[in-house]
Amino acid sequence: MPTVDNTTAVRLIPVSQFSDEQLAAIYNQTRVDYLVPMPMNAARLGEYVKTYDVSREDSLVATTEDGEMLGVNMLGLRKGRAWITRLGVLPNTRRHGVGQLLMESLIQKAEDLSIHFVMLEVIKNNTPAHQLFLKLGFYEVGELLVLRHSPLTHAVDPIVADARRLERHDAMTLVGWDRGTQPWTNQSESLFNAHEVSGLQLELADGSRGWLVYQRQKFLLTRFAFKTEAGDPATVAYALLSHLHNQYPRLDTQVENIQVNDPHLPAFYRMGYVEAFRRIEMWRGTPPPEIQKQ
Numbered sequence: 001m002p003t004v005d006n007t008t009a010v011r012l013i014p015v016s017q018f019s020d021e022q023l024a025a026i027y028n029q030t031r032v033d034y035l036v037p038m039p040m041n042a043a044r045l046g047e048y049v050k051t052y053d054v055s056r057e058d059s060l061v062a063t064t065e066d067g068e069m070l071g072v073n074m075l076g077l078r079k080g081r082a083w084i085t086r087l088g089v090l091p092n093t094r095r096h097g098v099g100q101l102l103m104e105s106l107i108q109k110a111e112d113l114s115i116h117f118v119m120l121e122v123i124k125n126n127t128p129a130h131q132l133f134l135k136l137g138f139y140e141v142g143e144l145l146v147l148r149h150s151p152l153t154h155a156v157d158p159i160v161a162d163a164r165r166l167e168r169h170d171a172m173t174l175v176g177w178d179r180g181t182q183p184w185t186n187q188s189e190s191l192f193n194a195h196e197v198s199g200l201q202l203e204l205a206d207g208s209r210g211w212l213v214y215q216r217q218k219f220l221l222t223r224f225a226f227k228t229e230a231g232d233p234a235t236v237a238y239a240l241l242s243h244l245h246n247q248y249p250r251l252d253t254q255v256e257n258i259q260v261n262d263p264h265l266p267a268f269y270r271m272g273y274v275e276a277f278r279r280i281e282m283w284r285g286t287p288p289p290e291i292q293k294q
């Protein structure tokens with residue numbers, strides 16, 4: 001059994017031995033003092049595990065020998081890459097090495113599966129986690145924004161364009177599989193695993209054109225993937241957003257993990273999106289050639 005502080009034994013138990021209710025409770029206890037409150041319930045946790053290909057066998061809960069809860073850490077697995085997520089240690093147990101033990105254990109599990117490339121995101125200014133990841137050999141690769149848009153108080157006129165709705169199959173064909181070094185949440189697999197995915201494709205009078213693929217949840221539009229195939233990205237993205245919000249004026253929108261240097265970004269601000277918070281994306285190891293940046 002591994003130890004922390006050189007003496008205290010820690011039991012590492014696969015997440016698969018816990019119900020989603022138990023896991024949500026453990027996770028929430030580790031995040032009571034978190035920078036951005038993001039409580040989970042069992043249903044959301046189950047959805048999260050499926051959407052992000054989290055391996056329940058390879059993810060771990062840490063307890064004392066007596067079964068007292070200490071922390072949790074989860075491992076997502078996809079071809080040639082792994083993702084670490086939901087790391088948390090109970091506040092009164094921190095700074096005794098449990099976080100590091102959980103991290104090293106998941107990195108080792110990925111290594112055992114011959115995966116030498118691990119991705120994660122950390123909220124900007126979360127110094128304890130950022131320091132832990134640097135200590136373990138993760139390096140920064142970029143900054144990501146989480147943007148929000150509230151339901152509209154007035155109608156948005158759609159920009160004049162030749163626009164058409166894309167059903168799931170056509171939307172996913174456009175997204176394709178070539179998105180391996182996107183943040184994990186935005187990779188093709190996340191969209192393929194998600195329900196209610198569809199899209200919009202449009203062409204403007206000057207020949208500019210592009211597409212937007214998104215997930216429509218009951219009260220939320222989210223999981224955006226978009227591409228400008230011709231013309232100015234900010235112009236094409238604004239036209240796409242104008243059609244989207246015209247269609248769904250009453251839904252909240254959350255855009256996760258858009259890169260700070262994404263050329264479509266000005267369109268979001270012009271449409272009234274606001275920044276909720278920022279994350280830093282970190283990698284460990286080199287991305288394998290099959291998922292190099294598109």
Ligand SMILES: CC(C)(COP(=O)(O)OP(=O)(O)OC[C@H]1O[C@@H](n2cnc3c(N)ncnc32)[C@H](O)[C@@H]1OP(=O)(O)O)[C@@H](O)C(=O)NCCC(=O)NCCS
Pocket residue numbers: 030031034086087088089090093094095096097098099100101121122123126127128129131132133135
């Ligand atoms: C981040 C977290 C998991 C660290 O767990 P922990 O068990 O306290 O960490 P450890 O005792 O294993 O510390 C390992 C290393 O992390 C870094 N670290 C941990 N806490 C730190 C702090 N308060 N300030 C600076 N560095 C810190 C240090 O590099 C430390 O190594 P050192 O002891 O040689 O200095 C814990 O603070 C936590 O649960 N925070 C809330 C949830 C969270 O932020 N999760 C991560 C989301 S990305």
